[in-house]
Amino acid sequence: METPASAAVAPAAVIVLAAGAGTRMKSRTPKVLHPIGGRSLLGHAITAAEGTGPADLVVVVRHEREKLIQHLTEHASEVTVADQDEIPGTGRAVQCGLEKVSATSGTVLVTYGDVPLLEAETLRELVVVHEQAGAAATVLSARVADPTGYGRILRSQDGSEVLGIVEEKDATEDQRAIDEINSGIYAFDLEVLRDALGRIGTDNAQGEMYLTDVLGIARSDGRTVRALVTDDAMMVEGANDRVQLAQLGAEMNRRILERHMRAGVTIVDPATTWIDADVSIGTDATILPGVQLHGATDIGEDAVIGPDCTLRDTEVGARAEVVRTHSVLAVIGEEATVGPFTYLRPGTSLGRGGKIGGFVETKNAQIGDGAKVPHLSYVGDAEIGEGTNIGAATIFANYDGQNKHRTTIGKHVRVGSDSVLVAPVTIGDGAATGAGTVVRKDVPSGALAVNAVGQRNVEGWTLRRRAGTAAEDAARAALEGRPENGATPTAGPDADDNKEHQQR
Numbered sequence: 121m122e123t124p125a126s127a128a129v130a131p132a133a134v135i136v137l138a139a140g141a142g143t144r145m146k147s148r149t150p151k152v153l154h155p156i157g158g159r160s161l162l163g164h165a166i167t168a169a170e171g172t173g174p175a176d177l178v179v180v181v182r183h184e185r186e187k188l189i190q191h192l193t194e195h196a197s198e199v200t201v202a203d204q205d206e207i208p209g210t211g212r213a214v215q216c217g218l219e220k221v222s223a224t225s226g227t228v229l230v231t232y233g234d235v236p237l238l239e240a241e242t243l244r245e246l247v248v249v250h251e252q253a254g255a256a257a258t259v260l261s262a263r264v265a266d267p268t269g270y271g272r273i274l275r276s277q278d279g280s281e282v283l284g285i286v287e288e289k290d291a292t293e294d295q296r297a298i299d300e301i302n303s304g305i306y307a308f309d310l311e312v313l314r315d316a317l318g319r320i321g322t323d324n325a326q327g328e329m330y331l332t333d334v335l336g337i338a339r340s341d342g343r344t345v346r347a348l349v350t351d352d353a354m355m356v357e358g359a360n361d362r363v364q365l366a367q368l369g370a371e372m373n374r375r376i377l378e379r380h381m382r383a384g385v386t387i388v389d390p391a392t393t394w395i396d397a398d399v400s401i402g403t404d405a406t407i408l409p410g411v412q413l414h415g416a417t418d419i420g421e422d423a424v425i426g427p428d429c430t431l432r433d434t435e436v437g438a439r440a441e442v443v444r445t446h447s448v449l450a451v452i453g454e455e456a457t458v459g460p461f462t463y464l465r466p467g468t469s470l471g472r473g474g475k476i477g478g479f480v481e482t483k484n485a486q487i488g489d490g491a492k493v494p495h496l497s498y499v500g501d502a503e504i505g506e507g508t509n510i511g512a513a514t515i516f517a518n519y520d521g522q523n524k525h526r527t528t529i530g531k532h533v534r535v536g537s538d539s540v541l542v543a544p545v546t547i548g549d550g551a552a553t554g555a556g557t558v559v560r561k562d563v564p565s566g567a568l569a570v571n572a573v574g575q576r577n578v579e580g581w582t583l584r585r586r587a588g589t590a591a592e593d594a595a596r597a598a599l600e601g602r603p604e605n606g607a608t609p610t611a612g613p614d615a616d617d618n619k620e621h622q623q624r
């Protein structure tokens with residue numbers, strides 16, 4: 121595979137076959153909709169197909185048609201759907217697909233919806249090899265240690281020419297010994313394909329219209345048939361059951377990690393790092409062990425993620441540090457720090473140099489530049505101005521049991537520890553709250569809000585109400601100025617709970 125794929129001309133069409141049943145998945149979900157690397161198998165197949173820039177991109181469906189169409193509508197609305205009828209086989213599937221192809225000449229690529237590692241680059245190369253040879257058909261083949269189950273490539277005596285493909289079930293013992301297999305991915309001349317498909321029957325071991333027969337027909341007609349042999353057998357492997365799904369998922373992850381490392385990202389422990397196909401990571405970012413980056417997550421340059429983070433659809437700014445954090449649909453600003461043990465829910469945004477610390481949960485919260493929520497807090501439906509500090513254990517009480525309300529906090533505010541901010545409420549710039557304040561009314565700029573209940577000490581309470589406990593012993597010893605576990609106290613408990621001193 122040495123031909124430069126850059127010379128590739130966009131094909132007239134790509135037909136992606138996805139009409140098969142996929143029963144070995146044993147799943148209520150159609151096989152091609154199972155995800156790896158953050159996309160469905162079909163999504164990967166479509167991405168590769170799109171990468172060739174085809175005039176038409178057709179997906180052939182039949183089994184679980186409605187679910188596939190719904191998925192395509194949501195994730196790939198640009199593709200054309202073709203329905204396969206009751207006539208079985210890959211040949212019939214392509215014939216049905218061709219009904220949706222508007223071109224009358226040119227190159228048509230055929231791929232499978234369940235082959236997720238196939239890359240656009242390889243398809244472009246297939247087009248180049250095919251067109252440069254003036255071939256009627258070019259099959260992407262591979263040599264494998266165990267060819268069981270695959271169609272085998274039949275070559276001329278000296279191996280230079282492709283004669284056709286024989287299915288395992290129709291093969292002789294000698295043919296079964298051939299280790300060059302048909303990947304199921306091809307480039308065809310459109311006119312030859314249409315013509316040959318009109319001539320194939322179902323006279324074979326499976327009673328199906330075999331697409332593979334097109335190669336033999338073209339060859340018999342004196343046309344050129346080629347094979348492009350890939351040395352990357354996994355790239356053309358299909359996922360038929362969940363064991364293969366996991367293997368291909370792990371291989372895809374390995375390839376994604378390698379791509380990022382080669383582009384200048386440090387990944388300390390590839391074995392415990394999972395990164396979806398659509399994630400982007402800036403140069404010199406460091407991914408520590410135990411990190412999963414999902415969806416459209418975007419990591420800035422020099423950021424440090426991990427250990428132990430799960431980030432989904434999260435944007436992390438340059439030089440930010442995120443430790444032991446679970447985050448969904450959040451934006452973390454440049455040079456900000458998050459974690460450890462932090463839960464960022466959708467709509468969280470943290471400004472430049474801000475901090476969201478340990479055991480903090482945030483949701484729909486815009487936290488300004490340099491603002492800090494360092495410890496043990498819940499911040500929901502809130503706006504926090506720049507430079508503001510939220511004391512430990514502050515709760516934004518955003519829900520009254522029926523509706524959610526917003527809290528707005530200005531710049532450079534000091535919210536005291538254990539404050540409860542009962543929304544809707546506004547705290548002005550430069551204001552403060554005392555520890556334990558329940559803020560129910562707006563606090564003007566520059567004001568201090570305090571409303572903690574005055575402290576009342578009920579003296580001797582433990583001696584009376586917790587008699588016989590270690591607490592009583594300790595209290596009595598302290599009050600009597602003697603070491604603990606000393607002589608039995610002389611004074612009996614004074615049962616007067618009303619003896620209290622109040623302090624404000």
Ligand code: UD1
Nearest residue numbers: 137138139140208209210213232233270271302303304330
């Ligand atoms: C096919 C090839 C075989 C090749 C193998 C690679 C034929 C006759 N055989 O075999 O040479 O080595 O793929 O995996 O083509 N599909 C449809 N409609 C159908 C039947 C299949 O859309 O009526 C789709 C399936 O969804 C799947 C693909 O075609 O994506 C291959 O179908 P499958 O049944 O797995 O083909 P094999 O018999 O394995």
Ligand code: CA
Nearest residue numbers: 269304358360
């Ligand atoms: Ca198969």
